[in-house]
Amino acid sequence: MTDAFVTAFCLVTTVAAYLLSRYCARVRSPFTTPVFLSTALSIAALWTAGLGAQDYQSAKAILTALLPAATVALAVPLYKNRALLKGRFLAAAAGIVTGSLVTVVSGLLLMRALGLPEAMFGALLVKSVTAPIAVELAAGIGADPALAAGFVIATGMIGAMLGPVLLNAFRVEDPIARAVSIGTVSHGQGAAQMVEEGQVQGAVAGVAMGIAAILSTALVPMIAALLR
Amino acid sequence: MNLSASCGQLLWLVGIAAVAQAISERLPVPVPGGVIGLVALFALLQTGFLKPSAVDQAAGLLVRHLAFFFVPIAIGLMGLGETLATAAVPVFLVLLLSAVLGIVSAALVTTLLSKRRAQP
Numbered sequence: 474m475t476d477a478f479v480t481a482f483c484l485v486t487t488v489a490a491y492l493l494s495r496y497c498a499r500v501r502s503p504f505t506t507p508v509f510l511s512t513a514l515s516i517a518a519l520w521t522a523g524l525g526a527q528d529y530q531s532a533k534a535i536l537t538a539l540l541p542a543a544t545v546a547l548a549v550p551l552y553k554n555r556a557l558l559k560g561r562f563l564a565a566a567a568g569i570v571t572g573s574l575v576t577v578v579s580g581l582l583l584m585r586a587l588g589l590p591e592a593m594f595g596a597l598l599v600k601s602v603t604a605p606i607a608v609e610l611a612a613g614i615g616a617d618p619a620l621a622a623g624f625v626i627a628t629g630m631i632g633a634m635l636g637p638v639l640l641n642a643f644r645v646e647d648p649i650a651r652a653v654s655i656g657t658v659s660h661g662q663g664a665a666q667m668v669e670e671g672q673v674q675g676a677v678a679g680v681a682m683g684i685a686a687i688l689s690t691a692l693v694p695m696i697a698a699l700l701r
Numbered sequence: 702m703n704l705s706a707s708c709g710q711l712l713w714l715v716g717i718a719a720v721a722q723a724i725s726e727r728l729p730v731p732v733p734g735g736v737i738g739l740v741a742l743f744a745l746l747q748t749g750f751l752k753p754s755a756v757d758q759a760a761g762l763l764v765r766h767l768a769f770f771f772v773p774i775a776i777g778l779m780g781l782g783e784t785l786a787t788a789a790v791p792v793f794l795v796l797l798l799s800a801v802l803g804i805v806s807a808a809l810v811t812t813l814l815s816k817r818r819a820q821p
Contacts, residue, residue, distance in 0.1 A: 487776075491769050507768040512775040519779070526780030533773040539763065540770040541718035542711065544735030546760035547767075548742035549753060561815060568811030576803025580795055587791040600796065601803065604774060606731045623781040624796060630775060631800045639801060645808040647815065654807035658800050662775070665768035672764055683736030690731050 476531070479524065483532030490514035498669070503634040507669070508662050512630075540661075547664070547679040550672035557673060558649070565653045565681065572657035573685050576601050577696065593620065594700055600624040602689045603660040603682055610690060614697040625660070632659025633666035648674050656681030710759035713751070717742050 494510035504510065519529065551558075580597045595616025599607040604625050611621035636655040645651055648671060655663040656678030664682055668675030721738030725731075745751040785792055 487772055491766075491772055508771050508775055511768070511772040512778070515772060515776055516779055519776070526777055529773070529776055529779075533776070536773040537770055539715070541722060541735045541738060542714040543763035543767050543770055544733075545714050545718045545721065545738035545742050546756070546763040548739045548746065549757050549760035550764060551739070552743055552746040553753060555747075564811050564814035567814050568807040571810040572803045572807025575806040576799045579802045580799030583795040583798055587795065589788060589791055589795065593788075593792070597795070597799075600799075603733050603735075606733055609731045619781065620785075623778060623785070624792075626775050626778050627793070627796050628800050629771065631797055632804060635797075635801070636804050639804060640808055643805055643808065645812055647812055650808045650811040650815065653811045654804045657807050658803040661767075662771045665771055668764055668767050672761070675764055675767060679736075679739060683733060683739065686733055686736065687730075 479528050480531045480535070482522065483519070483524070483529050484535065486518045487511070487515050487532065487536060490518065503638060506630075506634045506666060508633050508665060509630055544661070544679060547676040549676075551676035551680065554673040554676070558677070561649050565649060565677070566684070568650065568653045569657045569681050569684050570688065572654055573601065573688055573692070576658050581700075591700075592617070595697060596621040596624045598693045598696055599689065600628045601658050601660060602686050602693075606686045606690065610693050614694055616697075626662075629659045629662030632663045636663060637666065637670070649677055652677035653681045657685045660685070707758050707762070710756045711763075713756050714742075714759055714763065717745075 490511045491507065493514060494505065494507045497505045497510055498507050519525070577598055580600065581594060584594060584597060595614050596611060598614070599610045599616070599621050602610060602625065604622060607621050607625045608618045611618045632655050636659060637651070640651050640654065645654070651670065652667045652674040655667055659666075660682045661679075664675050664678035667678040718735065718738045721741055722734035725734035725737055742751070742756070746753060
């Protein structure tokens with residue numbers, strides 16, 4: 474297959490998988506989470522066609538070109554619902570700090586308990602940070618950027634799939650608490666899932682993601698130094 | 702939905718994102734370009750430099766399909782099979798449990814502090 478054909482195949486596959494999973498999302502379940510189902514369907518199609526992650530690179534560049542603009546667009550629902558957010562900033566900030574610390578510290582303790590190699594600890598520190606920054610932070614502390622990216626994506630997927638169900642189980646109904654917690658731990662993928670609950674939830678999760686990323690930028694190098 | 706109007710709106714969003722990305726690359730600390738752009742657009746709306754109607758159709762469309770943009774990124778997990786071959790199960794457990802603890806603790810703290818504030 475020529476490169477152009479491979480790229481075209483990847484583009485069509487991804488769009489078709491997304492449209493199909495949007496249709497399936499009418500049935501609410503962790504397995505119909507659009508990011509999960511679209512990804513699973515696309516990987517299955519690529520794998521069947523004998524293609525790997527390398528072959529997908531140019532399609533990925535095309536398909537993610539509008540992601541920064543989409544992140545910026547979250548300002549609109551945030552602005553339209555600004556009255557809802559009044560007086561909630563401190564509670565949200567406390568939630569972001571708590572979530573960021575709890576997820577990293579519990580992750581480190583669990584890794585130790587399960588006897589995982591220390592070479593993975595660095596990637597774990599950045600797992601809840603939005604991907605572009607996580608890769609940069611990982612490089613800064615000498616962690617494997619590819620492993621870090623994998624941890625980031627898996628964490629995003631876990632939060633997007635299970636976060637809403639989990640919060641229902643704990644009877645967290647407040648839209649801001651839901652958005653803050655999932656945005657803090659599961660960054661962009663979490664924010665995208667929160668959009669399914671409402672645009673304002675998506676926007677709040679996007680802001681939580683940003684604040685958590687800035688917080689991690691400050692804390693990760695310190696925690697990494699302590700671990701050495 | 703008017704297509705040409707939406708394209709003009711999209712240009713605003715893409716333009717803000719591009720400027721924000723350029724700023725992000727020049728900052729001494731890593732702050733995501735998208736987040737700088739989000740704050741910038743919020744400021745433009747808040748100060749009245751930009752009316753919500755100047756961007757809201759394109760913004761609504763992009764936000765509704767935000768999940769789409771993460772699919773190509775998540776497909777990158779395909780390349781990780783070999784790195785994790787031996788430790789996939791314990792690694793998955795760690796990521797799962799730590800995400801659960803992080804989400805629940807953040808949600809409970811936010812809820813608790815919001816309630817305390819709401820009570821006189």
